[in-house]
Amino acid sequence: MDLGLAGRRAVITGASKGIGLGCAVALAREGCDVALAARSADVLARAAKEVQESAPEVTVTTHAVDLSKPEGRQTLLAETGCNGGGGADLVDIWVNNAGAIPAGDIATVDDATWRDAWDLKVFGYIDLCRAVLPLMTARGSGVIVNVIGVASLRPQPTYIAGGVGNSGLVAMTAALGSRSLREGVRVVAVNPGLIITDRMGDMLRRQAIGELGDESRWEELIPADPAPGTVEQVADVIAFLASERASHVSGTSVTIDGGASSR
DSSP: OOOOOTTOEEEEESTTSHHHHHHHHHHHHTTOEEEEEESOHHHHHHHHHHHHHHOTTSOEEEEEOOTTSHHHHHHHHHHTTOSSSSOGGGOSEEEEOOOOOOOBOTTTSOHHHHHHHHHHTHHHHHHHHHHHHHHHHHHTOEEEEEEOOGGGTSOOTTBHHHHHHHHHHHHHHHHHHHHHGGGTEEEEEEEEOSBSSHHHHHHHHHHHHHHHSOGGGGGGGSOSTTOOBOHHHHHHHHHHHHSGGGTTOOSOEEEESTTGGGO
16 A cells, blocks of 8 residues: 655654654655654664665654753754744654653652653653644644553553553644644544563563562563564554545544553
């Protein structure tokens, strides 16, 4: 299926690894020029090389910015032409993916941890949507994809900051996307479950300490039914949602967890 994305330009935050990198590869293979944003210039350079090798014909740029800081978000917006300076025509797809909220219950997640995590993921997504959506609306086209997480559907006390934050981002996606299509713009989200990434290993190691008393036994906690998904499975859904093939999809969040949250 041709998604009709050739010649489009996409910005992906948190693009140096995991789902963000997989999304950049998927969009580049569809012919999108991609701008990758993350904190580390070195890791970004390696990611850009991988993306470029997967799609030699597209343009790949990198933006080393700290999106937990307002000034970092403003820098990215300026560098991608989305600061209101007339460059809105350059960005067709904006993927918010940066941020990983740590686990813990309400008694163990301290103020600094909670606020730092939300500054990157929750307020980062909010601020970037606030900046990009009006530009796309003025132009009459564009897609924002928010990569959120399945904890928004089934909040757990052991992941309180993530469950609450993700739930708010799902609500924001619904609120914005419920009306944006009349202006030619779509706002959608994906809620990945357990996906094979470095972060999955980190999460399960912490879980293994609490449940098994030994972080080296983390692989014992990998579920078999359903097994973890792959980055490619998430990236392919994002690419579809960003395309005109999904032109009547807006305000909704697509869950990618093998049915686990429906049980």
